[in-house]
Amino acid sequence: MLVFIPLTASRLTWWAVGGPIVPTQAFAVTTSLRKAFGFTAADDEDAEHTVLHIAGLDGLLYLRTRLVAVAEASARPEPWSEFGEVKVGELPWSSVTALFSDDAPDAAAALGERLAGRSLATAWDEDEVAEFLAEHELLWHGPGEWGTLVGPLNVDDTGAVVAIDENRGSDSGTRYESTWVSASLDLRTTADGGLKSAWFQNPTPSFLFLIGDVQLGAEIYTDDEVPLSPGDSERAVALLFWAPVARDLATPGRAFTLIYGDREIGRGTIGEPTGPR
Structure with missing residues (x-):
């Protein structure tokens, strides 16, 4: 199944160049989510779009960024979660099918500050969250574009990536060019x-x-x-x-x-x- 994984830039870099990870949080289209949001089997695309926004909001609340990886994985649904929370095991980078980043990182950061301390369920019901999600889509990137999403990288003498430059600034170094x-x-x-x-x-x-x-x-x-x-x-x-x-x-x-x-x-x-x- 497709799982949606909130990430930080450093976590994304480690995954892409350092090896497999075990996500601490992941979301998917589960039976509980379908029931909570009223999705039927014919609504898969709308359901996946909703889960993407849920994962992005979770990342904003707890990681201070809307950066989401989508991967093919076996997952165990948390039956109590109306937001599609799932447990997954170790995932290789080859399982990643897409990456999503924020189209308005500064506005997202400001929203994250205002939502500090709120749970995912509470934040989801906030009017300003609904307005923000309606106005700001997450941008789709292929897995090979991960380097454009994490800012400047430190490399060793062989050119291998060893770390992210933590002084890259508040915009995480992401460069867009319309x-x-x-x-x-x-x-x-x-x-x-x-x-x-x-x-x-x-x-x-x-x-x-x-x-x-x-x-x-x-x-x-x-x-x-x-x-x-x-x-x-x-x-x-x-x-x-x-x-x-x-x-x-x-x-x-x-x-x-x-x-x-x-x-x-x-x-x-x-x-x-x-x-x-």
């Missing part, structure tokens, strides 16, 4: 493995785009009020990439594959550069 492009998008039908329902949110939560052999996170924007739906063909959209390498990869005419979780849900072609939406 790249806006137009695109034509073809989405698979639900029967063909696509999304199970339409995305009414504009922009969408960040999806994973495979361009060549490089994975990049991006949000999808539409210019109309029509939601993205399974089976859409040649849908005109705008894409917002934040990894600096997107400037070299998301070029006109370049094909991409759209990934959600562990499956392909569509394909498309990059168009011309465009302005912010």
Whole structure:
């Protein structure tokens, strides 16, 4: 199953370069969570999106950062937890399928200060938390982008990573560089493995785009009020990439594959550069 693991930058670095970890906290779509939030088996995508926000909020409360890894793992649900808490064993870095980071770390840090001392359940019910989560999506990154999320690294004479520079500053060194492009998008039908329902949110939560052999996170924007739906063909959209390498990869005419979780849900072609939406 997919498990969502709150992390610090130093913990992420250790996992990526130092070996397996045993997470102290993890979340997943469990029976108890489905019951508490009213999700059915047809609501897997919405349920996973909710669990991602839960893991991010847990990280903000207890680790002072919204940095979440998603991994494939065997997990034992905590039956008492309405928030999908699970126990997992040792996880290798190869189990990681995606990473998520905050799009507004300063605003998140300020919110974390105001929520100091609150439990996850109490914080989840706060109006300002609901508003923050609605306004600030977590950004999707491929596992290979972990180095852009942890700030400057210390290396030895061989170039191997040995530690994080603890003087990197309050922004954790994360570097974003917006790249806006137009695109034509073809989405698979639900029967063909696509999304199970339409995305009414504009922009969408960040999806994973495979361009060549490089994975990049991006949000999808539409210019109309029509939601993205399974089976859409040649849908005109705008894409917002934040990894600096997107400037070299998301070029006109370049094909991409759209990934959600562990499956392909569509394909498309990059168009011309465009302005912010």
